[in-house]
Amino acid sequence: MSTYNILFLCTHNSARSIIGEALASTHPSGKFKGYSAGSTPGTRVNPFAAEIAKELGMDVALLKSKSWDVFSEPNAPKMDFIITVCDNAAGEVCPFWPGQPVNAHWGFPDPSQVSGTDMEKRAAFNQVMNGLKKRIDILASMPLGKLDSMSLKEIHTKS
Numbered sequence: 001m002s003t004y005n006i007l008f009l010c011t012h013n014s015a016r017s018i019i020g021e022a023l024a025s026t027h028p029s030g031k032f033k034g035y036s037a038g039s040t041p042g043t044r045v046n047p048f049a050a051e052i053a054k055e056l057g058m059d060v061a062l063l064k065s066k067s068w069d070v071f072s073e074p075n076a077p078k079m080d081f082i083i084t085v086c087d088n089a090a091g092e093v094c095p096f097w098p099g100q101p102v103n104a105h106w107g108f109p110d111p112s113q114v115s116g117t118d119m120e121k122r123a124a125f126n127q128v129m130n131g132l133k134k135r136i137d138i139l140a141s142m143p144l145g146k147l148d149s150m151s152l153k154e155i156h157t158k159s
Contacts, residue, residue, distance in 0.1 A: 004080040004144050005033050007101075013038030013065040015046040015112045016085040019129050020136075021063070022053035029140040035077065037068035046112050048125040072096055080144070085132070086110060102147050104155070106135055 008020030017036035024034025042065040045053075050060045070076060072095035082103040097103075108131055111124035138155045 006081040007079045008036045009084045010086040012042040014042040015049045018049040022056045022058040026056045041065040041067050
């Protein structure tokens with residue numbers, strides 16, 4: 001069985017993209033290796049995103065906010081899929097991705113912008129996690145070697 005690399009992009013790479021990386025890397029199908037990055041990365045991973053990643057079984061020591069430029073370097077892992085998870089990142093001019101990966105936009109509201117109690121913030125993060133999980137589950141059930149960008153974008157409408 002092949003393993004497919006998925007790069008989740010978000011502007012600050014501190015919340016949604018981190019959750020995507022953790023979900024893909026710990027997906028029960030074993031089909032994915034998740035990565036994440038941002039156009040203007042933050043200084044740290046959001047603690048609620050780190051909490052979710054830890055609950056999923058991800059080693060949180062591996063998670064950090066990083067620039068998407070890291071993945072356009074010659075020694076970077078080749079991506080099979082590039083998925084933007086915030087509207088800002090979807091509208092930005094991305095670096096060149098070697099290997100012509102399939103790309104799509106799966107937009108979610110930024111849970112780190114939710115104000116209120118920790119319980120309300122946690123609920124916003126869980127909502128993003130559940131939405132991403134549903135889409136990754138659909139993706140895992142598809143013929144991954146034959147997908148194109150249009151097929152990947154359709155997952156957004158199915159969830």
